[in-house]
Amino acid sequence: MPGRPATPLPELSTGLAQAVIRLDSRASTRSYRAIVDRLPHADEAELSAGLLPLVPALEQVAFGNGKLLATLVAGLIEQGADPLPALAVLSERLATGLELAAQFGVLTDKLGGEVAAPTSPEDYQRLRERVVRAAPAAGLSLEEAGEITQAWFTVDDWIPSLLLPLQQKRARQALPGRDRLTAAAATMTPYAEDAAWLLGLLEVLDDEPLLVLHRPTGRAYDLTISGVSSTFQLHTLLAATLIGDESRGLLPGEPPEAAWVAAATDGELMPADGIRGQFYLADAAGETIYNEGRPADIPLLGDHRVIVLDPPPYDRTWTVGRTYPLMTPEVVLNRVLPPGEAAEWARRVAPAA
CATH class of the missing domain: 3.10.20 (Ubiquitin-like (UB roll))
Incomplete structure (x- = not known):
């Protein structure tokens, strides 16, 4: 008896994108695992088609919740997906994240004591309470302070999504917002481990x-x-x-x-x-x-x-x-x-x- 046909990547990616946008962590994890299982069997055409449904989700997901998508996009590109459809979104989101993270110094003096990345819901709640108290003293709205803090702790998770495509000449030549992204990466090089690797690729000369x-x-x-x-x-x-x-x-x-x-x-x-x-x-x-x-x-x-x-x-x-x-x-x-x-x-x- 023939087995059930494998679900193609575009369908799996659509399910993941929808789950991420509606903040359904259980469905996101299920779809992500299904995509990882499918990757070894997909050719370049399927990989490229599987990348496309993820682009709107990359654009909409909160920066702190985007590690799953950013990591997956890097994996698809490494396997052979065409990176060009995702470049504009990745460039804009990463430039914004780096720019926000660079402002974290405004908050550090006001937060009081060492600030570590939250590893549990309880850690996150304690950090949020500190940010709520620190925002007015730093001259920031609570929304601004929250975005800056979120970017500070998560921007390094997004950088690999561009480290892979920018090793391709056609991706480097097609990259939008290069000057802005270069300036943002240079600012964060002392603080984000992968920012120096990104900056090196952005400064590569072609032709x-x-x-x-x-x-x-x-x-x-x-x-x-x-x-x-x-x-x-x-x-x-x-x-x-x-x-x-x-x-x-x-x-x-x-x-x-x-x-x-x-x-x-x-x-x-x-x-x-x-x-x-x-x-x-x-x-x-x-x-x-x-x-x-x-x-x-x-x-x-x-x-x-x-x-x-x-x-x-x-x-x-x-x-x-x-x-x-x-x-x-x-x-x-x-x-x-x-x-x-x-x-x-x-x-x-x-x-x-």
Whole structure:
């Protein structure tokens, strides 16, 4: 006798969204478990269709009650759902949550004593009573104080819903409200554990022109980079792209080991023997470009970010090839500049220290 047909994700997600909106915790838990059970059997089309009914619920749910939905959305995207339909809502809700949470300092002095996240209804009631007493002294309405407190204790639960999609180039390029979200994430970086990871993704450059000048040979290269999260990663990828056949205008030297390049792209993050630097990097003004920074930190000279490569003055090694395991970097060599053009760029940069 044939078994009962499996309920498809869109139907399960619709049930979850409705239960969340009406604050039915029992039905929410039941629907959530059914969705988790269905995920391993769903293809990308079903996963994407299953995401759509959750978007209105993401928009309406109280921030403090949204962890279930935000976590599920991250899971659907990780499995293969198209993130684009959810980006606008996630960006707006998360920016608002981060902005509210950043105001918690206004309340802390008035609440009296240490403030811990509530873990039970009794804890929540005690915290609410403290917020009720503190709000007038902080110059806030009770509603404002409640929203700020709720965001402070729950905003970290929402951040992973964007950490996954923003490792996709098309999601980064389609993200609305990027400047507002970046400012909000920067403000909360000292306080919310995942805010720094979000900020790093928001500052990733895509389709960004890069001019690289190799001072010892006078050669220069026009490149385009996307999805590179750190200068450590860029350092390895520049060596992989530019060291090679000198008859084609590439640089002399030993190319980076395959394990280093894999760690910087889509392989194991930590090669057994670490990664070795092959250049000293400076900007056009002669200032050191630190590996701990990001490509977005490299100053512009005209309409190009400029990197000057010199021999490394000492051995430098690091252990991790890339910051975001699911983000695919692109470093494209567009052209080797002819000698006259390379010399002109060399005249525009600061001399070697």
